[in-house]
Amino acid sequence: MNSKVRELRQAAGLSQAALGEAVGVSRQTINALETGRYDPSLTLAARLARHFGSTIEEIFDVVED
Amino acid sequence: MSLRTDRLPISGVNVVLVTAFVVGGLVTLALGHVLQAVGLFLVGAGGLHCALWARRPSARDVTRLNALEWRDERDRQLGKEALSVVGACALVLSIVELVVVSVLALDAALWLAWVQLVVLMTIWALMNSIVVRRG
Numbered sequence: 001m002n003s004k005v006r007e008l009r010q011a012a013g014l015s016q017a018a019l020g021e022a023v024g025v026s027r028q029t030i031n032a033l034e035t036g037r038y039d040p041s042l043t044l045a046a047r048l049a050r051h052f053g054s055t056i057e058e059i060f061d062v063v064e065d
Numbered sequence: 066m067s068l069r070t071d072r073l074p075i076s077g078v079n080v081v082l083v084t085a086f087v088v089g090g091l092v093t094l095a096l097g098h099v100l101q102a103v104g105l106f107l108v109g110a111g112g113l114h115c116a117l118w119a120r121r122p123s124a125r126d127v128t129r130l131n132a133l134e135w136r137d138e139r140d141r142q143l144g145k146e147a148l149s150v151v152g153a154c155a156l157v158l159s160i161v162e163l164v165v166v167s168v169l170a171l172d173a174a175l176w177l178a179w180v181q182l183v184v185l186m187t188i189w190a191l192m193n194s195i196v197v198r199r200g
Contacts, residue, residue, distance in 0.1 A: 017122075025137035028126040032139060038200050041138050 002061040006034040008052045023047040075116035130193040147192035
């Protein structure tokens with residue numbers, strides 16, 4: 001799954017640890033999201049969308065096989 | 066049982082494990098087995114130290130998995146993935162242990178139990194490293 005988490009986080013001037021704390025996950029989870037190694041739960045995706053004032057669809061893009 | 070309890074300084078499962086070692090150590094001491102009691106106390110203290118170490122905000126993900134201190138949904142997913150392999154290995158090893166003890170009528174069943182524990186812990190640590198690299 002592609003995501004815009006990294007660019008949104010950097011635009012907001014946040015570190016991975018700060019974003020993780022804001023949405024209730026670890027720095028490593030934010031890193032795994034940004035590098036495409038981890039697909040978030042619906043709850044986490046919604047938290048991230050709310051945090052960035054965006055929508056889940058705008059942040060995450062499902063890549064069809 | 067939850068592995069994450071924000072109200073406690075360590076996870077619920079670690080509370081149970083540390084308590085088991087301390088209570089086991091006290092009972093063993095009361096029975097007069099001083100060396101074994103010291104061993105149980107040391108293992109309990111080591112486990113407590115590892116759990117507290119893994120609770121630090123800067124702890125690595127594999128450290129949290131190894132200490133059963135899951136922090137978020139990714140930790141839970143990876144932890145369960147690693148533990149599922151440990152569970153499968155535990156079933157096989159338990160059967161092997163039962164067969165060996167039965168065939169040889171061993172008095173050394175305690176040693177086999179220790180070997181099984183060490184093998185399972187090694188597999189667990191290895192799986193934690195693998196799942197963290199993958200996910």
